[in-house]
Amino acid sequence: MVQSAVLGFPRIGAQRELKKVTEAYWAGKSSVEELFKVGKELREKNWKLQKEAGVDIIPSNDFSFYDQILDLSLLFNVVPERYSKYNLPAIDTFFAMGRGLQRPATDSSPAVDVTALEMVKWFDSNYHYVRPTFSKGVEFKLNGSKPIDEFLEAKALGIHTRPVIVGPVSYLFLGKADKDNLELEPITLLEKLLPVYAELLAKLKEAGADTVQIDEPVLVLDLPAEVQAAYKTAYEYLATAAAPKLILTTYFGDIRPNLAAITGLPVAGVHADFVRVPEQLDDVVSILAPEQTLSVGIVNGRNIWKTDFAKAIEFVNSAIAKVGAERVIVATSSSLLHTPVTLASEKKISSEIKDWFAFATEKVTEVVIIAKAVTVGVESVADELAANAKSIAARGSSSITNDTAVRERVSGITPEMAKRKSPFADRLAAQKKHLDIPLFPTTTIGSFPQTKDIRVFRNKFTKGEISAEEYEKFIEKEIEMVVKFQEEVGLDVLVHGEPERNDMVQYFGEKLNGYVFTSNGWVQSYGSRYVRPPIIAGDVSRPAPMTVKESKFAQSITKKPMKGMLSGPITCLRWSFPRDDISAQMQAEQLALALRDEVNDLEAAGVYVIQVDEPAIREGLPLRAGAERDDYVKWAVESFRLATSGVEDGTQIHSHFCYSDLDPNHIKALDADVVSIEFSKKDDPKYIQEFSEYPNHIGLGLFDIHSPRVPPKEEFVARINDILSVYPKENLWINPDCGLKTRGWAETKASLQNMVDAAKEFRASVSV
Incomplete structure (x- = not known):
């Protein structure tokens, strides 16, 4: 029998139950008991859903209150002393590492003031993980029993699961040295870490786990020789322990360049992502020993389009022909964490378009159907296959997906359209004449707090409970308040605060042709931050201006420069669910032309x-x-420049980047006049040096907007001094890490005032 497997399921809940209870806990409105109760209910619901759908291999330990890598850091005692010194309950240490913590002293506890660990993108997804940070003298040990507890939870329900654990090589490679330990290469900690992995696996086996999904996603990266060699060390060691069988799991890319590193490893099987790289099948099969299983990732864990059953079944059958049915597992390509929970919550999408989609719950069923088709025969699922074929054909022929005028405009793009009229030095001179901007100019990244009032009014307008005129007056009032605040605090380049915007991509998608939107298609981005990615269903064009009215109004009520705020073509593409029937480049070019207008x-x-x-x-x-x-890099850069190069020299183009390991050469190629980059969580001084020769203007973000913590003025001064040691003062802008949408007004006001005061101090020292 060919078994079916799911690599992970969304943990957020169909109604965002996890977000609600965690944020209530942070606000002191919910107890730790209630937090744990909701977590347990969500796990139980997810396990039962998969069991009832007929999935053979169901994951456990895919749940987290914040991030699965952060779970592992807490579990292995990778907790820097700045967190452990407070002796907080484990869950509060966990959250402090993820989002920072600042609270005053009480009669029963000391004051706490600690920043969050660095947060970066999970490979090429929009999920963020909290980077493991290894201090001097880190002592690996089991600091809890979460994977065992959750396995036993499912077992008590009569559901036998396969625990999911990120493997030792990936865990170390994805981490970094702490600021007190910068000379450390984390992979050198492997031999110290392996006994703790072995202890964990032994306890899982003792609890009844016969197989563990051990994720090694870094196998899709370019790995140094010492990291490749670490696989043999790690898995030969674990094979000698009293461990369950291990399924070595990769996803998001091509593992062929690292096949030598995993050939001959004593594991029970290998999982590969054949949605992303179907052509790697023969090579992966070639390294399998006769007893090893092949887990075929064939249902897309990263996008929302239905699986083409005919093609998927053909692919799985080709795998069966190579290794035999008894050694094949039909699986999702990756965890379903990256897709919304269920289509059942979607009531407003047209039935025609909705029929093209499969969210996590529906993908679970797809895995089961494919496994049944290749095991029992296609006749056993004939109705499902017929309905699927009809849906796939309907999408391919739909007029919604094709717009001749858009295709013709894209074909008319010329290289000159992606070039500014003059080089940066000439543009800067024109901008100095046109814009009154001082040394150490201060600004924000765009959004200001989205208050309850804003959400209530937007919801009323969406439901038709208030008129467009009433809503517009409310938005103008909010803009006036934000502009007045910025003038009072002393910011130099203002923003309108974006009170009318729900999300930085969804807002634009709703004003563009070619997009489709969900009502409840939430996906976790990090912690309790969920996004509702729009879906690019057809060719994209702009029927009318999208932001001009609000930006023009905001500029009319201040003499200071006002920034117009747009999301770029690559961000609109990547933070949507993109089409899979045309190239990403073509979709980016369509978006770039709309944004150019x-x-x-x-x-x-x-x-x-x-x-x-x-x-x-x-x-x-x-x-x-x-x-x-x-x-x-070539077409992504050209898409940005296509969107921004139609303006005069005196118009200043800014861009913003965050939570990625950026390449300064790629940023330079964009030729934006000013860029702002997330910096507050970077504690490696070499990071500043990477941008020391950046030719245009730059703002390295000075405080973490994902944390409620308010940095004092002295902290801003110290960070600016660090930057000025390698970067010229004439080119430096002063700004936060990112938009302030998720923050409260009290901490926003305090943080910005401290930031502006620090900038004024530097400005005064230069003038003297």
């Missing part, structure tokens, strides 16, 4: 500072160096 209209309306954010540009970078990566 908006940039030009903003300039015509008197908005002469325009920020086009591209935080996702690094996210789209192919995971391995080579021709594919070079090609991506």
Whole structure:
């Protein structure tokens, strides 16, 4: 029998139950008992859903209150002393590491003031993980029993699960040395870490686990020789322990360049992502020993389109022909963490388009159907296959997916359209004449707190309970308040605060042709931050201006420069569920042309500072160096420049990037006049040095907007001094890490005031 397997299921709950209870806990409105109760209920619901669907191999330990890598750091006692010294309950230490913690002293406890650990993108996805941070003298030990507890939880329900654990090589490679230990290469800690892995696996076996899914996703990266060699060390060691069988699991890319590292490893099987790289099948099969299993990742864990059953069944049958049915597992390509929970919650999408989609719950069923088709025969699922074939054909022929005018406009793109009229030095001179911007200019990244009132009014407008005129007056009032605050605090380049915007991609998608939207298609981005990615279903175009009215109004009520705020073409692409029937490049070019029209209209309306954010540009970078990566950089950069190059020299183009390991050369190629980069969680001084020769202007983000912590003025001064040791003062902007949408007003006001006061101190010292 060919078994079916799911590598992981969304933990957020169909109604965002996890977000609600964690945020209530952080706010002191919910107890730790209630937090754990909801977590247990969500796990039980997910296990039962998969069991009832007929899945053979169901995951456990895929749940987390914040991030699965952070779970592992707490479990293995990888807790820097700045957190452990407070002797907080384990769950509070966990959250402090993830989001920082700042609270005053009480009669029963001392004051706490600690920043969060660094957070970065999970490979090329929009999920963020908390990077393991290894201090001097780190002592690995089991600091809890979460994987065992959750396995036993499922077992008590009569559900036998396969625990999921990120493997030792990936865990170390994805980590970094702490600021007190910068000379450390984390992979050198492997021999110290392995006994703790062995102890954990032995306890899982003792609890009844016969197989463990051990994720080694870094196998899709370019790995140094010492990391490749670490696989033999790690898995030969674990094979001598009293461990369950291990399924070595990879996803998101091509493992062929690292096949030698895993050939002959004493594992029970290998999982590969054949959605992303179907052509790796023969090579993966070639390294399997006769007794090893092949887990075929054939249902897409990263996108929402239905699986084409005919093609998937053909592929799985080809795998069966190579290794035999008894050695094949039909699986999701990766965890389903990256997809919404269920289509059942979607009531507003047209039935025609909804029929093209499969969310996590539906993908669970897809895995079961494919496994049944290749085991029992296609006749056993004939109705399901017929319905699927009809749906796939309908999408391919639909007029929704094709717009001749858009295709013709894309074909007319010329290289000159992606070039500014003059080089940066000439543009800077024109901007100095046009814009009154001082030394050490202060600004924010765009959004201000989205208050309850804003959400209530937006919801009323969406439901038709208030008129467009009433809603517009409310938005203008919010803009006036934000502009007045920025003038009072002393910011130099202002923003309108984005009160009318729900999400930085969804807002634009709702105003573009070609997009489709969900009502409840939430996906976890990090912690309790969930996004509802729009879906690119057809060719994209802009029927009318999208932001001009609000930006023009905001500029009309201040004499200071006002930034128009847009999301860039690559971010609009990457933070949507993209099409899988045309190239990513074509989709980016369509978006770039739509945004080009908006940039030009903003300039015509008197908005002469325009920020086009591209935080996702690094996210789209192919995971391995080579021709594919070079090609991506070329068309991604050209898409940004196509969107922004139609303006005059005196108009200043900004862009923003965050939570990625950025390449300064890629940022330089964009030729934006000013870029702002997430910096507050970077504690390696070499990071500043990487941007020391950046030719245009730059703002390295000075405080972490994902944390409620308020940095004192002295902290801003110290960080600015660090930057000025390698970066010229004439080119430095002062700004936060990212938008302030998720913060409260009290901490926003305090943080910005401290930031502006620090900038004024530096400005005064230069003038003296």
